[in-house]
Amino acid sequence: MRYEVEVAGRRMRVETSAEGRLAVDDRVVAYDARPLAGTRHWSVVVEGGAHEVVLLAGDPPRALVDGVTVTVAVSDERTLAARRDRGRTVAGRHELRAPMPGLLKAVHVAVGDVVDAGAPIATLEAMKMENELRAPARGKVQRLGPAPGTKVESGSLIAVLVDEPA
């Protein structure tokens, strides 16, 4: 199987072959990799160098290697093919979602309001802090999510904006 990998901005083509061996940019590398916890925490010895790697979930995904956190990406050849076919999201529609679970303290707009990018839409209280949720783009408020006073989950829809010319 072939993969495309990016680590801290470096792109590499990796091809797996026999166990304990793979090709990085066509160079054959011998390695000894031991998973320590599931498939997220690894001890990797490669060409005499001992490295500890922790793969961190997130968007974008990151990895911790020897105490340094770097941005990473990996795709196998099927994913790359699939991605080429995938469409884009509906143009002109912007969803504002709760970035974390919390209490929706206030909603500062009503349906039909036209707001500029960065305008406060709602106030979310989480971990004793109040966070202003701001408009991701200029637009008209088409729909609002839960009423103030509601507990919301991470990812809950707070508002939908549609493009509105300036």
Place this chain on the structure above:
Amino acid sequence: MRTCRDLGISTVAVFSDVDREALHVRLADEAYPIGGASPADSYLRIDRIVEVAQRSGADAVHPGYGFLAENAAFAQAVADAELVFVGPPAAVQRALGSKTEARRIAERVGVPVAAGTAEPVQDEVEVRHAAERIGYPVLLKPAAGGGGKGMRVVRSPSELPGAWRGATGEARTAFGDAGLLVERFIEHGRHVEMQLMADEHGGVVWLGERDCSVQRRHQKLIEETPGPSVGAELRERLGDAAVRIARAAGYRSAGTCEFLVAPDGSFIFLEVNTRLQVEHPVTEAVTGLDLVALQLRIAAGEPLPFRQGEIAPLGAAIECRITAEDAFRGFLPAGGRVDVVRLPAGPGIRVDSALEPGIWVPNEYDPLLAKLIAFGEDRAQALARMRRALAETVITGLPTTLPFHARVLAEPEFVAGRYDTAYVERAWPIRDPEIGDGAATAVAIALVLAERARGERARPRPAQASAWTAVAREAALRELPEPRERVR
């Protein structure tokens, strides 16, 4: 709690519904539930906490450094129940807890204060008038509280409505009082605070300063002592000012006098934190003292066991606060289930933490997970040890501020000691550091093996949406000046 163990004192913990399994409950000798997850239903319930203290037969109550630690009504309720409050008496807390009264005390003993409103301001129009009179930029801060909660810098009139809303709301949630003070905001100031200790026999000493300028939205992230910009002469002046304020207020127990130091070495008094602080371990590291033990001795009526001249801090210490916040997404708090935990150890390292694999970090409370403290014979050694400790630390399952600390500790301006309260806003995000070919290859191998394992587990599933687009998006976001309130 650990100090109590050292001294042979039994401990009683209180806990909310979501904290039943928390470390403090398991380490205590006795533990009692006091209500629901929301602080207002549990950790802010003075009546229930006092009732537990009485029911358990406790002699004294230590308020910690959150929730009710600076609440005069709590100190009063404890005293009324004929229990010893480990902290300053209610009257002192009331005086210093009111920023207006604290200002008055400072002015009376000749310590400089910031230009601003003397009384709390209750509505937006009044705030606008005050801001115009004082001149932008101004700082809004809760009249009742501390710890940075509810503070907002307002640089122009257009920022005022949002800042007012946020600050009053937070002030009400955190302190039960929406009143705000408006103050002139000093640019390029450094937040330097002086540790105080006072007994009930008139003994007051200062134990050295901490520079807490590395902060974000007035929440401290890194603290160190000695302050890189503080020389012996300034230290003496700050210590003297702090002691004068403490004496004038009739202070008792541990406290901290906060100052804002301008680039020219002049300073203004900010406030007194009438409690032990999160960052007290750095002072313990260089003085060799146990501040909690001192608090207990003072609460028991003993005099301070040393004089000012006998305190000789040695070396340098630094603390990094590891919180459950995603430094790459505007420091958004994110509770969750902790997966892997490996905390550092070795020479010069102290870890204060309640982290364990599998514990649940609730969204209801402050996101502090662990405090890493490094001590060295000088600043360079303390920083080297902290870099080593950060590199050793592994926490997975939720995002943390570890990457933030690792990068700041390697950033040249910070390493040179050149930073002020705007440092984080200015310097973050710091770029990915370079990694060697071997490390990059090791990451690539782990990624590919993990990806292959996932592919084998979920063969028919459509491709995982990760990777290339995300990288491009992150590169674009790095260009944004202030990503903190960005949402998906």
